[in-house]
Amino acid sequence: MLVAGNWKMFKGHHQAREFAAQIRRIPAHAQGVDVVVCPPFVSLDATRHGLGDDSGVGVYAQNVHWELEGAFTGEVSAPMLLELGVTGAIVGHSERRQHFGETDETAGLRAEAALEAGLHVIACVGETAAEREAEETEAVLARQLAAIPRHERLVIAYEPVWAIGTGKTATPEIAQEAHAFVKSLHEAPVLYGGSVKPDNAATLLSLPDVDGALVGGASLDFPSFETICRAGAEVA
Numbered sequence: 001m002l003v004a005g006n007w008k009m010f011k012g013h014h015q016a017r018e019f020a021a022q023i024r025r026i027p028a029h030a031q032g033v034d035v036v037v038c039p040p041f042v043s044l045d046a047t048r049h050g051l052g053d054d055s056g057v058g059v060y061a062q063n064v065h066w067e068l069e070g071a072f073t074g075e076v077s078a079p080m081l082l083e084l085g086v087t088g089a090i091v092g093h094s095e096r097r098q099h100f101g102e103t104d105e106t107a108g109l110r111a112e113a114a115l116e117a118g119l120h121v122i123a124c125v126g127e128t129a130a131e132r133e134a135e136e137t138e139a140v141l142a143r144q145l146a147a148i149p150r151h152e153r154l155v156i157a158y159e160p161v162w163a164i165g166t167g168k169t170a171t172p173e174i175a176q177e178a179h180a181f182v183k184s185l186h187e188a189p190v191l192y193g194g195s196v197k198p199d200n201a202a203t204l205l206s207l208p209d210v211d212g213a214l215v216g217g218a219s220l221d222f223p224s225f226e227t228i229c230r231a232g233a234e235v236a
C-alpha cells in the first residue's frame with residue numbers, strides 16, 4: 001500500500017520544511033503503508049531535512065527529464081534528484097499533459113530514464129471527461145500504458161482527469177473497473193488519484209485492485225493526509 005502526496009505548486013522552502021517535520025510522524029501510525037511526498041523541485045531539499053534521516057517517508061519529484069544533463073532550460077535530471085536524496089519521480093501527470101505539452105512519448109522517455117538511473121516512478125494515466133463520455137476510456141488507457149515501461153520500481157496512478165482537483169471522485173465501481181483494466185495490460189501496482197479525501201479514502205483503498213492513492217489537494221493539510229494514510233493502514 002502506497003500513499004503519495006502530490007504538493008503540486010504549493011509549499012516553498014520554509015513551509016515545506018515545517019510541514020515535513022509533521023509528516024515524519026505519520027509512518028508510526030500507518031503501518032503497512034509506504035508514505036511518499038512530492039514537493040516542488042525547489043522544496044525537495046528542505047523536505048528531506050524536515051523529515052530527517054529515519055522517517056521512512058519517501059521524497060519524490062513531480063517530474064524528471066530524460067537526459068542526464070544538457071541545454072534543457074527549466075528541466076531537472078535524475079542524477080540531480082538522486083544527489084539530493086530524492087528516491088522517485090512522478091511522470092506524465094495530467095496537469096503536465098494538459099498545460100505543458102507532455103505526451104505519451106515524453107512521459108515514457110522520462111519513466112525509462114528515471115528507472116535506469118535508479119529512481120522509483122509513479123506514471124500517471126487517465127481519461128478526460130470527453131473521452132469517458134465518448135466511451136474511449138479503455139482505448140486512451142491502453143494507448144497511454146503502451147508507452148510506459150515495465151519495471152519493478154514502477155507504479156501506475158490511474159487518475160481520471162475529470163476527478164483531479166474537482167471534488168468529483170470516481171465511484172468505487174468506476175475506479176475498480178478502470179484499475180482492473182489497467183492491471184490486465186500492465187503488471188504494476190495501481191494507485192487511484194482524483195479528489196481522494198479523508199471521507200472517501202477507506203472505500204477507495206479497500207477496492208480489490210486499488211494498491212494505494214496519489215493525493216493532491218488533501219495532501220497539503222496534515223490532518224487530512226494523516227487520516228488518508230491511516231485509512232490505508234486499515235486495509236493494508
Ligand code: PEP
Nearest residue numbers: 164165193194195216217
Ligand atoms: C493529483 O494531483 O494527482 C490529484 C489527484 O489531485 P487531487 O487529489 O487534488 O484531485
